[in-house]
Amino acid sequence: MNFPASANKRNLIAACAAITVFGFAFGMTYPLLSLILESRGVSSDMIGINSAMLPIGILLISPLIPLLAARYGARNVAIVAALATAMAILSYKAFDTLSAWFIIRLLQGMTIATLFVLSEAWIVGSAGDHNRGKIVAIYASVLSASFGAGPLLISFIGIEGWTPFLLGSIVVALGAIPLVFIREDAAAEPEETRPSGILSFAQKAPMLLAAVGSFAVFDAATLSLFPVYGLQNGLNLAAAANILTALILALRRAM
């Protein structure tokens, strides 16, 4: 996959935009919804199960993303996914019941996974051997900054009313604009290849998958439950939301 340098740069920027959308929506909705549910007296195991709808959505859509991208174009799919994510954030407030949130979180998991998988394909496709460490570090910093911005926003504007949902939705919609500038022919096209599946990969790199799995457990549990953990251990609302900001704004760098 050798692309002209300008197309590489363009796609890298666009992919970072997609990742910003992904990270912000993810970083914001986890503590926002958890804190709202906590304020209504929903138990912590139910909050955890509700949060789990997001990864279920990610699991359901992941095998389909290459097919969708091949059929409609990766860029178009990513734009639709970003706009759908913005709609999903608004619909939490429009359909404000625990049972509706199970469905919306499932759908948001699907749209966010689509953004995530496509961005990572673009980033991996544009990274050369000599600067892969640098590119992954940029990718990780952008992701971590946007992740951290979500809970930080919550600590400023609180969890009441339409404001957090409107602001979140607008930021996500704005983040979709750079995707329009992606050069489709230079993007890593999933349909060019026939992946041999997760089982064959697991045989080659079992510890790599174990590491990603462990990270995901840590990531999801801290994102959904650390603010609640803070509240239940005597912190106020702002400090509880900032627990996530401190955790996430930590420098994410390759060693």
Added chain:
Amino acid sequence: MAGCALITALTLLLLPVFISSSLRWPLLVIMGTAGYGVYTVSLVALGSRFKGIELINGSASFGIIWGVGALLGSVSGGLSMLASVSHGLPISLALVYLLLACGVTWRQLALQKSLVHKA
């Protein structure tokens, strides 16, 4: 990688001790750096070890494993807090990262051993 996992586990175990003091902020920053570092290191390793079809296959596998892990994390995290409000969550997450540190170390030792045998 094993170092990152070990540091994360240690900071998690210290969290209940420092949650109500301002020392929680530096602790959380170290925890975040090491905890997320595991994923960054994994991505770099994926990119440097695999090319072409296998790279995309690996990226898709990362996505699937990430979904499974996040699912387990959300549910088991909630359950662990029911078991103990102050200790359940940090201890259960520390166990996950300790297991990873052991697994990575074991795998590296096994690979070194096989290289020595070949040499």
